[in-house]
Amino acid sequence: MTTAEKYVTAAYCAVFAIVLVYVVLIALKLHRLEREVGELERRRSAEPAVEDERETAGVG
């Protein structure tokens, strides 16, 4: 491998590595957001149950 070939390979590898790091960071962020959405959904599904209990307690 000549010096020029080494440098050209390094240039393309640098591009690939930076794009890869960026994609991984975005993927990690999206994963965190998915977790947060799941948490919000769980909270939301828990809320109506509390309201039902109140309604049954108020009958009389």
Place this chain on the structure above:
Amino acid sequence: MNVVGRSYRIPLPALAAASLVLVTTALAMAFYVVPNDADQGFSQRVFYFHVPIAFTAYACFAGGAWKAFRHLWKRDPNADLESYVAVHQGLIFGSLVLITGSIWAKISWGHWWLWSEDQLVLFLVLFLFYSAYFMLRFSVDPGPQRANLSAVYALFGVVLIPVSFLAIRIAKHFIHPIVFTSNVSSNLPGWMLVTYCVAQVALLVLAYTLYRVELSGKWLDARIRELRTA
């Protein structure tokens, strides 16, 4: 100001697949199809990604400025976030321009960087200008004031794009090569021009795909914040 998101005609998986196919094709063409350059030899192959990446960075900064303009003019609720993501993309591609350019300079000129070269210094100025965009943006609390300040700043930066592009054309003495002149077909004959065009399309599609991915994440983040504070 509530961020509502936007629907697009081209679905994200289709864009991701297209960018993968195009980037792979461009790489294969750059290494296996185009002949060695008569003047620069094998090292000229850096050109097929370095120049398209530079134009993609310019396009991202210009897109960011356009969205900033739409924010200021139309008060589009999505435009601020879109401008921010476009500038962020421009900075990522800008850093790739500086890295690949430095590597190419080392092979061709024997130096990683030359301060005497207007083209290099002006691109660095453009890069640092948009880096400072983030310092400004995150030094102001979220809200209309931050969106307005960021938009004005992004709009001012677009002036540097033609200056950076034209620098080597107006310089009296330079060593940075000029390929895109009125006689582009003789500078880039046959497969060289085809490969350059494929690489340019590939990088624009890749940048747009990454822009859409990041933007969807930002919209989701903004929506979650709204739901948490509601």
